[in-house]
Amino acid sequence: MSAVIEISGLRKTFHTLRQGRRVAVDGFDLLVEAGQVHGFLGPNGSGKTTTLRALLGLVRADGGRMSVLGAESPDRLPEVAGRVGAIVESPQFFGNFTARRTLRLLALAGGVPTSRIDEVLDQVGLRDRSEERVKGYSLGMKQRLAVASALLKQPELLILDEPANGLDPAGIREMRDLVRSLAAAGVTVLLSSHILAEIQLICDHVTIISRGQRVAHGRVDDVLAGFDQHEWQVRVAEPERAVELLGRAGLSVTAHPGHLVVAGVDEPELISRTLGEQGLWVRELIPLRPDLESVFLELTGTTPHLPRQVDGSGTPPAGADDVVIDLDARENREVDA
Numbered sequence: 570m571s572a573v574i575e576i577s578g579l580r581k582t583f584h585t586l587r588q589g590r591r592v593a594v595d596g597f598d599l600l601v602e603a604g605q606v607h608g609f610l611g612p613n614g615s616g617k618t619t620t621l622r623a624l625l626g627l628v629r630a631d632g633g634r635m636s637v638l639g640a641e642s643p644d645r646l647p648e649v650a651g652r653v654g655a656i657v658e659s660p661q662f663f664g665n666f667t668a669r670r671t672l673r674l675l676a677l678a679g680g681v682p683t684s685r686i687d688e689v690l691d692q693v694g695l696r697d698r699s700e701e702r703v704k705g706y707s708l709g710m711k712q713r714l715a716v717a718s719a720l721l722k723q724p725e726l727l728i729l730d731e732p733a734n735g736l737d738p739a740g741i742r743e744m745r746d747l748v749r750s751l752a753a754a755g756v757t758v759l760l761s762s763h764i765l766a767e768i769q770l771i772c773d774h775v776t777i778i779s780r781g782q783r784v785a786h787g788r789v790d791d792v793l794a795g796f797d798q799h800e801w802q803v804r805v806a807e808p809e810r811a812v813e814l815l816g817r818a819g820l821s822v823t824a825h826p827g828h829l830v831v832a833g834v835d836e837p838e839l840i841s842r843t844l845g846e847q848g849l850w851v852r853e854l855i856p857l858r859p860d861l862e863s864v865f866l867e868l869t870g871t872t873p874h875l876p877r878q879v880d881g882s883g884t885p886p887a888g889a890d891d892v893v894i895d896l897d898a899r900e901n902r903e904v905d906a
């Protein structure tokens with residue numbers, strides 16, 4: 570697969586009068602390949618927007634190499650700008666203009682045929698409302714108009730910084746459907762967010778940033794698999810006896826209200842056989858898989874605990890071949906306030 574975005578060793582330090590020197594991005598790497606819907610995940614202030622701004626030439630990097638669609642950024646960015654759509658800073662629209670008039674203005678300014686206007690309005694689901702003034706739009710509709718403006722030139726790559734920010738659940742769902750339909754149409758999408766569930770629902774790949782450094786990257790399934798402790802939630806009629814039997818069989822078991830958690834077990838038969846052979850029948854046996862939220866919280870240090878998500882499918886995640894977890898960054902992390 571070809572690289573659509575490559576960043577290696579990106580550094581950016583801001584100097585402000587009040588706060589002095591602030592390292593926003595510190596040797597950061599990112600690889601986005603063609604066809605991916607790539608989630609760029611990190612807590613507030615971890616460096617996501619700075620990275621995207623540097624990539625797009627909106628802020629000057631202090632070090633590192635970047636390329637977009639094979640062109641070095643920022644020097645050769647103009648060569649590929651027509652193939653990239655990006656919404657990084659909150660777009661401002663004229664409130665008194667309709668969506669159609671807004672897009673017409675942008676199409677004319679960008680040399681895009683005006684026949685594209687109806688196509689992008691359809692793509693973002695705004696055609697029915699396109700004659701209304703933008704000032705009457707909801708935040709979600711404004712976001713969709715922003716995406717429509719980025720789609721005018723039929724980009725191969727779409728970069729969205731926090732597209733779900735400020736949206737209500739219905740708006741988030743609309744944005745999710747929109748990103749999925751763009752991905753299905755072959756657009757490579759890089760999407761920054763701190764809404765973990767969103768990333769898990771939309772993205773196939775993820776890069777996690779914490780304090781300006783990459784702390785994990787790879788296929789979402791593989792990143793999750795890297796944190797899988799092979800735990801099972803077990804319900805039985807006599808939990809105390811079950812703890813004893815499982816412990817005697819050398820299994821790691823902890824008691825929780827109403828259930829037990831057995832860790833480090835690949836095959837659930839081991840649990841049911843150990844208990845069944847002593848006449849203790851398992852009522853429920855559920856694999857506990859880590860979700861992106863628990864992985865993110867562990868990597869970025871925002872909580873010491875690993876909440877678990879119950880995945881009733883019982884399907885083991887894919888192998889962890891592609892996932893890379895930067896252990897140095899993990900161990901050296903500081904706790905976010």
Ligand SMILES: Nc1ncnc2c1ncn2[C@@H]1O[C@H](COP(=O)(O)OP(=O)(O)OP(=O)(O)O)[C@@H](O)[C@H]1O
Pocket residue numbers: 583584585591592593611612613614615616617618619620763
């Ligand atoms: N123009 C600036 N001047 C000074 N400091 C800045 C500037 N832009 C960003 N920073 C600092 O750089 C760090 C990274 O900020 P950045 O906006 O890139 O984070 P982020 O991950 O996008 O956060 P959020 O999710 O809140 O948007 C923060 O400490 C921020 O205060």
